[in-house]
Amino acid sequence: MPRNVPTPAIVTQALHRHRSARYQAVKGFFRNILSNPDYPYKKFFDLFMIALILSSVWILVHEVKHPLPHWVDVYDLYVVTLLFIVEYLLRLWVYSDLHEMVLKEYDESLILGRPLNYGRIFKRFVLSKFAYMSSPAAIIDLMAILPGYRPLRVLRIFVLFRLFKLLRYTKSINEFVQVLVEKKFELLTLLFLLVFIVLTAGIAIYVFETHVNPKINTLFDAIYWALVTISTVGYGDIAPVTTQGRVISGIIIVSGIAMISFVTSVIVSAFSVKLEELKENRLIHDLNKEEAFLILCGYGQMTKMFLRQKDYPLEYIILDNDANRVATARKDGYNAIQEDASRYEVLHRFNTQYARVTLATLLNSDVENIYITLNAKSVDPTIQVIARMSDRKMAHKYKLAGADHLLMPDEVASRMLLMAIEQPAMQEAIVHLLTGRSKAKLDEIIVHEHDHYCCKALEEIDFKQHKLIFVGIYRAMNGEFLFNPAKELILEAGDVMLVVGYHVSIAQFEKDFRSV
């Protein structure tokens, strides 16, 4: 039975935060700018932090030979360090939500009928924050702050940790580390072997040569020599003088060569496997930075023809299941990756939140096209879908799936052929106007608020002088097309004017139209 006790203050506080749109917005903003790679403004933050780090390292290097002016010291101490501290705290803050923990504990206590346990909340809070603090990235961040503590000059060298911090802000280094992490097992095995050989050889040379060789006095000298030798660096500052020592040298030189080639091959093979994936990730990552882009599903004839019409306005990517077709697309010079567009995770990787995404599914099969349409709409309803349809009977299904535009190649072609028979001149006119391949084209000019002609009557625009035919106006507001409207009509911002004319005339007209 729930007892009738007043809600504890901490819970009301937590609830308040949970519901506060402003709190969520602020936290969301910091979360995005710190850790959401798709957030468009993150790159400015990253660049700023990189500049801070580089300036700090430059100061460290410069300081070695030159005395620093006082303000540089102040900058280094207060500005850089302070910003790092702020960043660290912000990251710690956005990592987890205290109020959510409180609410969870409160819910559990209500269900189980036990009193609210502040200790448990505190424990959860500390554990989650500690989980963040003990992550490698957070440790590097913390180390990077340390040089700010002046009494210990030794800490100055920790400025170099600020360089490690660069990892956070540059994706390519991250990917490199990722590859190494994936080969952790192989690399660790080799490292273990290396340590084993170096230690054994070091101890052996120490035993054989300590009293004979004046250069080897301590075990550290011996191990240092073994490491220099096995790596094939061979400074020569310490060299074996006894026969036994030279035999050991021979052994570790041979094993060193073997080991280095082994390590190299492990890393190279890891990269070659991973390289494709990295390239694909990079492709998607770059695309996600665009304001708007196009996803083409399937590299069939339709896609080929589409890309061949050179004036595609958007960045694009081709997704195809088939490795051969992807290879062909790449050979033809297009950006293609081998992915299945009907899988949720695949489309989910695209930045649908901040970019206008258009997906064109141009496969031969209706089943596939409908599935991909549905998939796209389930990932994000704002994705605009252009679907190819083989049969008009399918139209209803496509509409249900949410396709925005339907394309029926067969029907359009038949219709065009009919036109060519019945009204050849008109068919020619339409083809020319739409493709814009001849000199004349049909084009749309959007009226902006600050345009010269905005909010003026149509009669003030001299289309004749510009050698244009004015077809009509589309009013986005009420969604109607006004064909050949009366001359007294006043242009409004957002109107789209349809004109027919030569490419040059249209370009000139747009220029004049926009000028103030």
Add this chain to the structure above:
Amino acid sequence: MATRKVHIFGYGKHGKRIASGLRGSGYALHILEQDADLVKKAYADDYVDVDQIDMTDDDRIEALDIGESDLVVCVMDDEHFNVFVTLTLRQFHPEVEIFSISDSIHTAEKLTMAGATKVIDLYDVSATRIHNFLNKPVTTHLMSSIIADKRGISFHEYTIPEGSFLHGRNTGEIDFAKFNILLLGIIDRELGNDLIFITEGINHKLDSGDVLVFMGKDDDLTRFEETIKRKTI
């Protein structure tokens, strides 16, 4: 329009649509198909003049009664046959107009080389439409209703008949806006058979036989069709 005969080679996906589109528009239809099932289908759709012929049989195609003003449409599902039949027909009838649809990227060129008068490149047309979806939303909207043959705003062409009031006038002196239609292009027979867009700003002298392409609301266009025949307005 005089009864011209249209020979449709192929009653597949395109042939069916084209036949039904041409039905009732004053053409005599003659359907030729080599697949027995499709021939049956054509009969079932109430076409009377249907022949089953072997497209590789030159003698048979030569024997076909194709008049000089007839039209030929090659829209078999197999593009190889389209090219082949176009070539055969061109050999026997150098003057006849041959229309075809190209179903794949390189066929358009082959069909043109084989002698087709007009080739609709299916992929080209569709790719253009995708571009328009992306670049010109208003145009797309307008065009889709034209292509789907709905009532609304569309294009229409008229041949200037004998004795029309337009005969002997200049394009510049006639205010087509009065009829609520726009003159887009003209085939000026004095200059050749190519379509010229009116935006050139050149004044064309109109003669009977010239073809004018207009854009306008369907009702206005239909009304103008009557007007153009009159001697005066």
